[in-house]
Amino acid sequence: MHATLPRWRSALQVWRRNSLVWRRLMGPSLFINFGEPFLYMLGLGYGLGFFIGNSMDMPYLTFLASGILASAAMNIASFEAMYSVYTRMVPQRTYDAILAAPIEIQDILAGELLWCATKSVINGTAILIVASLLGAVHDWRAVFVIPVIFLIGLCFAGTALVMTAKAQGYDFFNYYVTLLITPMFVLSGVFYPVSSLPHWLQTVVQILPLAHAVDLLRPLVSGRPLSNAGLHLAVLVTYATVGYFIAAHLIRKRLLV
């Protein structure tokens, strides 16, 4: 396994490269990634919230905002790790260029993971600010949302990288989005408590990472007590780490032939 541990200094240069590109395009990028979650909060938070009232022992807007923070982090990291990483790896040949420098596959992928998580944090911070302005944030502990979002970003980026490693084109990512991202978004407690699902479905949802991300963020935003934090963190870390190592192995086999 020693060959898959990154050299952090090289990974940071890859991160820096991506952040430089992002700064170029930051206007449209922020607008797109932030617009949708904002729309959900506004439309569902107020619209649906009117009917739900206080039946969830917190305002629905608070309930929803914490779910949206988690799912937006998932979306941003997943899409960056699939579409953008694939673009750099295949059509743009960026990795070919980097691999002629004293940088190895594992450094590139570690840099990509850090970057995907950073992008989640940038957008998550913006959503958190708007959520507080809308009055959805009830606890100073909400500042810990930021590091948790970073971890959520690592988790979903690591998982998505495995898809990217195997992808032969962009169409391949549709399967992953349809079979995992969208079901998680709908089922993992973003819009309603997971406990309202049938038991068997709850079990499935608990195996996937998004429910754990939501369970970490919601208490921090609403001020309710946080439980099972160790388990939730462990699930996110496991997905991130296992994803990274599998992706590093697959991409090494793919590029170093």
Added chain:
Amino acid sequence: MQNVVEMNALVKKFDERTVVQGLSLAIPAGACFGLLGPNGAGKTTTLRMLLGQSPLDGGSLHVFGLPIHEHARTVRRRTGVVPQMDNLDPDFTVAENLRVYGRYFDLPTVVLEKRLRELLEFVGLSDRADSRIGTLSGGMKRRLTIARALINDPELIVLDEPTTGLDPQARHMIWARLRELRTAGKTLLLTTHFMEEAERLCDELVIIDEGKLLEQGTPAALIRRHVEPEVLELRGQEENIRAMLAGLDGRLENVGDTLYYYARDARPATARLEKQLGTSFMHRPANLEDVFLKLTGRDLRD
């Protein structure tokens, strides 16, 4: 002199196909070394192995005296690479491409900025420092790629077909820069299938085909060894030409619509041909292309 690169019985297989079959060669420090061969001969694969980008299936490969599979990072830190296909970063300007690439080598900012300016000067792109990559011509992109390969002040520069697809002006400019680098004491390893390029630049070269070494030497020595010094290229009725040159001690070869007449002294042949109408011919000294075609055959490669 010490060898910068040493390959010994190098083997590379893709599935069942062996693309490099026991290749051995040594590249002395300070030389411009040519790796020649038709498409699919194993040139790019050999370069990839040399950079630690492709695992060996047999043999050994040392660069700067270091075994490549354990020291790929160190080797690449001291090497510059000009790949066959441009992979400049389209999101960045000319200067940013160099800056971002230089950081991959952990260069301190002061060193990097100074070298960046010098290299833009060296490849004639100072006035394009803030241009986006998409606005550059093919020749400019190539020059920028060469500048990028020099950002770490490498001892060894590996160039995979550096002038393919360029116009003559761009090609001559690149040749001039490569000669300067050679004079500055760098070791150059280049692949090409332009024989003129190899003849002009290389101190020593090898010709490989199907992953095997066919020949090695200086361009002049290879020409002396394999072909007669004078060549006539002839176009016309083959039977007529053969009849006209009958009895002379030259050698005739047919390639497409052209006959090649190789001889120690072509004057008796030209004397006969000048009397004959309807046959056009060109008299020239033998070159590396004649050697290359003789050794690798005249069949079309893909």
